[in-house]
Amino acid sequence: MKNYDIPTLTSEAVSLLQSLIAIPSISREEEKAADFLQTYIEQQGMNTGRKGNNVWCLCPGFDLKKPTLLLNSHIDTVKPVNGWRKQPFTPSLGTNGKLYGLGSNDAGASVVSLLQTFLYLCRTQQTYNLIFLASCEEEVSGKGGIECILPELPPIDFRHCRRTYRNAASHCRKRIDGTGCNSHRTCRPCSPQRRRQCYI
Numbered sequence: 001m002k003n004y005d006i007p008t009l010t011s012e013a014v015s016l017l018q019s020l021i022a023i024p025s026i027s028r029e030e031e032k033a034a035d036f037l038q039t040y041i042e043q044q045g046m047n048t049g050r051k052g053n054n055v056w057c058l059c060p061g062f063d064l065k066k067p068t069l070l071l072n073s074h075i076d077t078v079k080p081v082n083g084w085r086k087q088p089f090t091p092s093l094g095t096n097g098k099l100y101g102l103g104s105n106d107a108g109a110s111v112v113s114l115l116q117t118f119l120y121l122c123r124t125q126q127t128y129n130l131i132f133l134a135s136c137e138e139e140v141s142g143k144g145g146i147e148c149i150l151p152e153l154p155p156i157d158f159r160h161c162r163r164t165y166r167n168a169a170s171h172c173r174k175r176i177d178g179t180g181c182n183s184h185r186t187c188r189p190c191s192p193q194r195r196r197q198c199y200i
Contacts, residue, residue: 009120013112014099016040020075020108021091021101027076027140034075037111037134044119051152052144053136058154059122059129067157068129071118072146073110074138077103107138114160131156 025033030053038048038055049056053075080088080102088102101108111134118132131153137145150156 009116013116016115017099017104017108017112018091018101020111021099021104022089024089025075025077025103026079027137028142028144030076030136034134034136037075037115041115041132046119046122049152051149054133054145054149056131056133056149056153057118058131059118059126061125062129062154064154066127066129068131068154070131070133070153070156070159071114072133072135072159072161073107073114074135074145075103075108075111076136076139076145077106078139129154 019036020033023033023036034050034053034055038050041048041055041057046057046060049058055075084102086092086100091099091101091104093099099109115132115134118130121130133146133149133153135146135149136142
């Protein structure tokens with residue numbers, strides 16, 4: 001099996017992110033991005049699941065006796081605004097090393113980094129299961145996103161929802177999922193079928 005190093009994985013992730021940026025994927029209009037991502041994953045030799053514009057993949061040798069970690073981020077974006085100084089769907093690499101384009105940060109970088117992590121870890125047997133999920137409709141809290149997918153997946157013990165925010169003075173958002181522990185009344189514990197999210 002090919003031995004991938006970090007520079008190779010990084011290069012592949014950047015190339016994949018550039019391809020995703022070039023595909024408009026406004027919330028509820030993510031079909032082409034989902035098609036592309038599903039094809040890419042299958043080209044890596046993995047089987048995929050699909051519901052609507054959500055795409056997921058279970059690690060080879062999935063074993064219900066092992067704990068399961070879900071790696072999740074979303075493929076949809078908001079609509080581009082008039083203030084863009086660059087073409088939103090034309091990925092461009094700046095002299096500062098940053099990749100510009102709509103969805104490059106929220107959340108394309110998360111999607112590709114989690115996918116590369118998933119594919120890398122799937123090359124060897126782990127003591128846990130992995131599920132990669134690229135969900136849709138996150139920006140509009142749509143019913144066709146992760147809410148409708150969780151019942152389709154095997155039981156999940158841990159969930160990692162990656163966001164690549166820079167901690168700047170103007171904006172910092174943290175997410176808490178209520179999963180059954182005591183919390184403030186505005187973020188009540190709930191069943192996995194009715195998971196509540198609170199942003200602070």
